[in-house]
Amino acid sequence: VTLTLLFRLQAIFMAFWVVMLAAFPESMMQAQGWELTPELQQMAKFIALAFTGIAVISWMMPAWAGSNIKKPAMVMGVYLNLLFMAFNAFDLITGAVPANGTNLGGFVPQIILVVLFYMKSRE
Secondary structure (H helix, E strand, O other): OOOHHHHHHHHHHHHHHHHHHHOOOHHHHHOOOOOOOHHHHHHHHHHHHHHHHHHHHHHHHHHHHHHHHHHHHHHHHHHHHHHHHHHHHHHHHHOOOOOOOHHOOOHHHHHHHHHHHHHHHHO
């Protein structure tokens, strides 16, 4: 496993969320126990756009960073994923989202990415 591969996997993970938010917002909201309102649908589009940016940056980062890829790996692969996880954990703890398989299972790929990004950026 290389940092380039990890950045590509992170881009694919984010692209999955983009597709789900843009193409299937009702399913995404139902998984949270929310009713899809026009306002939530609009918010899903904006979140999908932001996630598209993260996906593109993740995909391109190996080419942009070249041999200096370790620092962006820590920032995007470790710190950014930990921040996403902290926000998700807060939402679970406060009951803003249900503690169901969808929400808890979402931590698995992020934990794997964080661990691998950390290990590879320290080599």
